[in-house]
Structures are given as structure tokens and as C-alpha cells.
Amino acid sequence: MAIELIDPRTCIGCGTCVDTCPTDVIRMNEQTQHAVIMYPEDCQICNMCVNFCPVDAITVTPDKSMPILTAWG
Amino acid sequence: MSTLNRVSLPGLTRRDFLKMAGMTTAALMVPGFFSGCGYTANPGAASMSAAVQKSINTDILVIGGGMAGTFAAVAAKEQGLNVTLVDKGTVGRSGATPWANGMSVFDEALGHNRAEWIANVSRSSEYVNNRDWLEQMLDNSKTRWDDVVSWGMTRADVRHPSLVLREKLVDSGVELIERTMMTTLLTQDGKDGSRVVGAMGFSLDTEEAVVVLAKATIMCAGAGAFKAPGFPIHSLTSDGDAMAYRVGAIISGKEWIDFHWTNTENPASCWSQWGGMWNSGLAKESIVFTAGMTLDSAFSIHTGETFSNIAGGPPPGGPPPAGADSGNVPPGPPPGGPPPDGAGNADAPPGPPPGMGGGTRVLGAATGLGIHKAEGIWPTNMQGASNIPGLFAAGDGLASMLCGASYTGLGMSLMGSATQGYAAGQGAAEYARQVAAPTLPDDVIASAQAAMFAPRERESGFSPAWVTQVMQNTMFPYFVLLVKHEDRLKAALSTITFLREHIAPRLTAKDAHDLRLAHETQNMLLNAEMKLRASLFRTESRGTHYREDYPARNDDEWLAWVLLQKGPDGHMTVTKKFIPEAWKPDMSIPYEERYPNRFPGELEYLGLA
Numbered sequence: 001m002a003i004e005l006i007d008p009r010t011c012i013g014c015g016t017c018v019d020t021c022p023t024d025v026i027r028m029n030e031q032t033q034h035a036v037i038m039y040p041e042d043c044q045i046c047n048m049c050v051n052f053c054p055v056d057a058i059t060v061t062p063d064k065s066m067p068i069l070t071a072w073g
Numbered sequence: 074m075s076t077l078n079r080v081s082l083p084g085l086t087r088r089d090f091l092k093m094a095g096m097t098t099a100a101l102m103v104p105g106f107f108s109g110c111g112y113t114a115n116p117g118a119a120s121m122s123a124a125v126q127k128s129i130n131t132d133i134l135v136i137g138g139g140m141a142g143t144f145a146a147v148a149a150k151e152q153g154l155n156v157t158l159v160d161k162g163t164v165g166r167s168g169a170t171p172w173a174n175g176m177s178v179f180d181e182a183l184g185h186n187r188a189e190w191i192a193n194v195s196r197s198s199e200y201v202n203n204r205d206w207l208e209q210m211l212d213n214s215k216t217r218w219d220d221v222v223s224w225g226m227t228r229a230d231v232r233h234p235s236l237v238l239r240e241k242l243v244d245s246g247v248e249l250i251e252r253t254m255m256t257t258l259l260t261q262d263g264k265d266g267s268r269v270v271g272a273m274g275f276s277l278d279t280e281e282a283v284v285v286l287a288k289a290t291i292m293c294a295g296a297g298a299f300k301a302p303g304f305p306i307h308s309l310t311s312d313g314d315a316m317a318y319r320v321g322a323i324i325s326g327k328e329w330i331d332f333h334w335t336n337t338e339n340p341a342s343c344w345s346q347w348g349g350m351w352n353s354g355l356a357k358e359s360i361v362f363t364a365g366m367t368l369d370s371a372f373s374i375h376t377g378e379t380f381s382n383i384a385g386g387p388p389p390g391g392p393p394p395a396g397a398d399s400g401n402v403p404p405g406p407p408p409g410g411p412p413p414d415g416a417g418n419a420d421a422p423p424g425p426p427p428g429m430g431g432g433t434r435v436l437g438a439a440t441g442l443g444i445h446k447a448e449g450i451w452p453t454n455m456q457g458a459s460n461i462p463g464l465f466a467a468g469d470g471l472a473s474m475l476c477g478a479s480y481t482g483l484g485m486s487l488m489g490s491a492t493q494g495y496a497a498g499q500g501a502a503e504y505a506r507q508v509a510a511p512t513l514p515d516d517v518i519a520s521a522q523a524a525m526f527a528p529r530e531r532e533s534g535f536s537p538a539w540v541t542q543v544m545q546n547t548m549f550p551y552f553v554l555l556v557k558h559e560d561r562l563k564a565a566l567s568t569i570t571f572l573r574e575h576i577a578p579r580l581t582a583k584d585a586h587d588l589r590l591a592h593e594t595q596n597m598l599l600n601a602e603m604k605l606r607a608s609l610f611r612t613e614s615r616g617t618h619y620r621e622d623y624p625a626r627n628d629d630e631w632l633a634w635v636l637l638q639k640g641p642d643g644h645m646t647v648t649k650k651f652i653p654e655a656w657k658p659d660m661s662i663p664y665e666e667r668y669p670n671r672f673p674g675e676l677e678y679l680g681l682a
Binding site: 065 | 162163166167168171232233251252277302303304308339341342343344345347348351536538539542586589590
């Protein structure tokens with residue numbers, strides 16, 4: 001659902017997707033120097049990361065489901 | 074989650090939390106593991122007292138890097154001042170900017186008639202627009218268009234037009250601070266109503282506090298909306314209005330309501346809905362509507378009549394710009410724009426046009442949107458100065474009333490942002506030249522910083538995601554903001570007020586990402602209260618404000634704007650300001666001609682049926 005994969009075999013660690021994502025879904029893993037999906041629940045499927053990735057490493061699908069949020073502890 | 078729930082006990086010690094934080098460090102790298110829940114322990118609770126503070130002194134601070142913010146910064150820079158621009162994302166890629174593709178250009182050489190444009194905008198706005206701001210756009214649109222062309226926004230070889238804004242700012246020497254959310258306007262001595270002397274925020278990446286002291290601050294943070302339950306937020310969270318309201322600024326236009334369609338196939342997919350606009354490039358527009366958009370489709374849901382998605386509204390030819398109102402307009406593909414290559418394309422009739430999602434059109438993806446250029450900070454002059462010294466605004470966060478109760482023309486939003494941004498940049502520069510560089514006592518800054526980071530330090534409380542979902546469930550049903558009634562508005566207001574007063578002070582944030590959500594949630598709650606109170610106050614129907622219990626225009630009482638302001642006791646005050654006599658409609662024109670759009674029950678109410 002939504003953002004599914006940043007392929008570590010393809011990702012060159014340029015950070016473009018991190019800067020591009022308007023909802024702060026993607027962060028850099030400083031150890032591996034690859035971009036990682038950190039907050040997929042906030043992906044709004046805008047495809048900007050896909051559009052700006054220079055090496056086509058990112059897969060985004062158009063479907064999305066609501067996260068289950070329990071009301072209290 | 075269940076493990077956490079079990080340890081969410083009042084007796085949990087700080088040590089337990091530290092232990093838990095250690096245990097969960099690895100878990101936090103698992104996407105979505107703590108995506109949100111109700112009252113529970115904060116897995117990332119941490120003391121922020123030692124947070125690094127980055128301090129900047131500048132002449133002009135611009136908050137928001139869309140079309141308005143870019144023009145504001147460029148105009149101030151042209152005056153030779155130091156300019157710092159802060160963006161919650163990165164310039165050109167946050168908010169509505171990437172999807173904005175049309176700019177209204179008034180050009181008499183092309184046969185455009187000024188009197189006709191003014192008359193059409195007034196009628197479409199149902200007369201509560203501000204003609205001075207329209208004249209400003211008509212006077213300057215050609216120059217601003219030439220600007221964006223000279224910057225390269227229309228060049229075929231640019232990667233994307235929105236990126237050009239950032240290049241222009243960098244080339245101009247504007248200092249950019251990106252991926253940083255501003256949360257708080259700083260006032261002289263920390264008092265409401267005093268001069269604004271800058272703003273505070275935090276970096277999403279380093280979580281350091283960012284303090285910008287400026288002689289003048291220009292708010293260009295855009296607008297707000299309520300997304301459908303389950304939809305992500307992050308954009309359209311009314312950050313600017315909320316920040317300004319908290320320091321005493323007057324806010325207006327909150328009763329106007331727009332909404333967005335979506336489609337049954339992948340309804341939450343932004344790309345499926347708006348990819349066509351992304352792909353179509355920047356173009357001139359020159360269509361001004363002869364009647365405003367209507368809420369007919371929402372009315373048809375309410376009355377049980379055949380679902381209407383075409384009646385009323387402006388001519389077809391594509392949705393307005395700025396990622397904006399499809400509202401009641403059938404959202405055709407942008408002129409000349411190829412369909413996107415993403416999923417959700419409609420291949421088979423009777424689905425929407427190519428590029429605008431698949432399946433059947435439904436309400437809705439978002440509601441409670443303001444009308445472009447008709448909601449936000451109330452200006453006191455034609456340079457976007459607010460009632461608070463040192464605070465200016467432009468674009469969709471300025472209640473210029475360039476448009477009024479309904480949206481009035483293709484591309485007027487984006488061009489309005491350009492012309493207003495430029496004017497605000499000049500006005501702020503003029504102001505900045507006359508005042509001394511501000512200073513603030515350390516304790517005032519420390520107090521603001523502690524409030525900003527408070528959700529990070531709370532050891533238990535409510536997650537922003539859960540509070541947002543409760544709010545969305547309260548505000549989103551069509552019968553709250555689209556088909557309004559006093560009873561339902563009051564019911565929603567009761568819930569929203571409780572959330573704001575009782576729940577918001579206990580929001581938690583496990584990290585910087587979550588802290589952003591916590592502040593956005595608080596801003597949206599404040600916006601919800603504004604929308605509800607303004608809607609309750611206007612006891613008539615007009616444009617995109619429909620009151621089932623007052624289903625007709627009332628020109629004697631309501632050729633007026635609704636103003637909201639924080640009162641001395643902290644409660645929201647609501648007042649009205651009549652429009653100038655000269656802008657009122659010709660009352661000799663029969664009612665039904667003066668207002669061509671109909672509300673359900675209107676003519677019966679007036680005895681005209």
C-alpha cells in the first residue's frame with residue numbers, strides 16, 4: 001500500500017526523495033546511506049518521490065487503508 | 074502495541090520509560106510500528122531541555138515557500154534587505170505548489186475588459202469580495218507572469234516548474250531553512266497584540282530549535298482543510314492562521330467552504346486525482362466565471378435527489394490551480410495535459426476524464442477548504458499588513474477577499490499569490506527600514522521553546538494521529554460544513570472545543586516527525602473552531618456557505634465579512650464588518666437575477682416559490 005519499496009540495490013543515497021516528500025515519510029539511514037521508508041502511514045500517494053528519483057528506485061502503489069488506532073490504552 | 078498498552082500505567086517511572094525507550098529504538102525502525110493510538114505511553118518521551126538552538130537575525134522572515142512566499146522574498150530582497158525563508162518541506166515541493174498549473178493574466182491587448190472582469194468576480198463572489206485586491210491583481214498580473222517566465226517556469230526543459238521557485242530564491246541570495254516547521258510567532262516581550270519580532274520552530278531532521286528574529290515577518294503558509302478520515306494530513310493544516318490568531322491577529326473568511334472530489338477507485342491516491350495537473354506545466358488562464366461555484370452535489374446528497382456533479386459552477390475546462398477546488402466543477406483534465414502514468418486512470422466511461430482517478434466520482438477527499446484568497450489573516454492595507462505590527466501575510470493565508478463567497482476564475486489563486494506576495498514583500502521591506510532590529514529576553518524564548526517541545530517530553534498522552542482521526546470524524550460528514558444547521562454546528566463545536574481544551578494539551582510526540590503532527594493537529598483544531606464559529610455567526614446562506622436553517626441571502630444584514638479574534642479572556646470573539654456601500658449589488662435587480670445560484674429551500678423560505 002502507498003509507498004512500498006525503496007530498492008536498496010538501486011538507491012544511490014542522494015537524498016532527493018527525503019527532500020521531496022511533503023509528508024516526511026522518507027529518511028536517510030546514515031549507516032547504510034540508503035533512503036528508508038520511516039512513516040508509511042503518512043504517505044499521501046503524491047508520487048513526487050517517484051517522479052524525482054534519479055534512478056527509479058521507488059515503488060508507490062495507489063491503494064491505501066486506514067491504520068487501526070485504538071481509542072485508549 | 075499491546076505491550077505498550079499494558080505498561081501505560083500511572084505508576085510508570087522515568088526509569089521504566091528510559092528502559093522502554095531503549096527497547097523500542099529498534100522497533101522504531103520498523104515502519105508503522107507506532108503509527109498512533111489513543112491514550113498511552115509515549116515511547117519516545119525525552120527531555121528537550123538541552124535541545125540545540127539555532128538563532129538567526131534577519132530583516133525579513135518569510136514563512137512558507139510557495140508562490141506567495143517566493144514572490145514576497147524576492148520583492149524584499151530587491152529592496153536590498155536580508156531575507157530568510159522557512160519551509161516545512163522544501164521550496165516548490167511542499168503544500169499545493171507542485172500541483173498549481175494556471176495563472177490568471179489580465180491583458181487588455183488580448184481583449185480582456187476590466188469592467189467585465191470586475192462585474193463577473195463580484196457576481197461570482199456574491200458581492201463579498203474586495204475590489205481593491207482584484208484591481209491589484211489586474212494591474213500587476215502581466216508583470217508577475219513575465220517574472221515567472223523570465224525565471225524559467227514555462228521552459229520545456231525544466232525538470233518541473235515548481236523547482237524553479239527554489240532556484241530563483243537561491244540565485245537571489247535568500248537564505249533558505251527547509252524541512253523546518255515554524256510553530257510560534259514571537260512577540261515583543263511575549264505579549265499578545267505586541268509587535269511580531271520573528272518566529273520559532275524546529276528542524277525535522279535534527280530536532281534543533283530554530284529561532285528567527287526579524288524586523289518583519291510575512292506569513293505565506295497557505296490554507297487549511299479537513300481530509301477524509303484515514304487520509305494523511307501534513308499539508309493544508311492552517312498553520313499560518315493558527316500562529317497568527319494566537320498572537321492576536323484578526324482572521325476572516327472561515328465560513329466559506331470548498332471541497333474536493335475523489336473517486337471510488339483508490340480514493341486516497343493524490344496522484345490518481347491530481348497527476349494530470351502535475352504533468353501539464355504552467356499556463357496562462359483568463360477565464361472569469363459569471364456565477365460562483367455551488368455546493369449542489371452536497372445538496373443532492375442531503376435532499377436525496379439525483380446526485381448532481383455538474384449543475385452550476387464555472388465553465389468546464391479543468392480544475393482551478395493550486396491543487397485546488399474541484400468543488401462542484403467536473404474536474405476535467407488540464408488543457409493540453411497528458412494523462413499521468415500512475416494507476417487510477419479512467420479508461421472506461423462513465424468514469425472521470427483521463428488523469429483524474431478511476432471509478433465513480435464521490436465526495437470527498439477533503440472538505441472545509443477555504444475559498445482561495447478569501448480566508449486567513451485580515452489585511453489592514455494593500456501590502457498585506459495585519460493588525461499586529463510587524464506581521465504581514467500573502468496568498469492563501471491572507472483573507473484579501475480577492476475572491477469572496479465562492480471561487481471566481483481559473484488561475485486567480487496562483488496569480489493572486491504572486492501579486493500579493495510581491496506587494497507584501499515590498500510592504501514588509503518598507504516597515505523593516507523604519508524599525509530597529511528586535512531583541513528578545515532569553516526567558517521569553519525559553520518559555521516559547523518549552524511549549525513547543527512539550528509533546529516530546531510528555532510521558533503519556535494522546536497520539537496526534539488519534540486526535541486527528543477523532544477531529545476528522547467530527548468535521549468531515551457533509552452535514553457539518555457543507556449543509557449546515559445551528560444544532561449540528563453546535564454539536565461539532567462542543568466536541569472540537571473539548572478536544573482543543575482537554576485533549577490537545579496532552580498530545581504526545583515520539584520524535585520530530587510526530588512533533589510536527591502534534592502541532593498540525595493543534596492548528597487544525599483551532600481552525601475547526603474558527604470554521605464552526607464563523608459558520609454559526611453568519612445567519613444566512615451565501616456562496617459556499619449554506620445554512621439549512623437560513624437558506625437565503627440576507628443583503629440587509631450580511632453584505633459583510635466575519636472577523637474572528639482572540640478576546641482578552643482568551644475566548645474567540647466573532648464580529649462583522651460591512652462591505653463598502655459602493656461595492657454592494659444593485660438592489661433594483663430582482664433577487665433571483667442578483668443571485669443566479671439556488672439553495673435548497675431558498676425560494677420557499679423567501680416566499681418566492
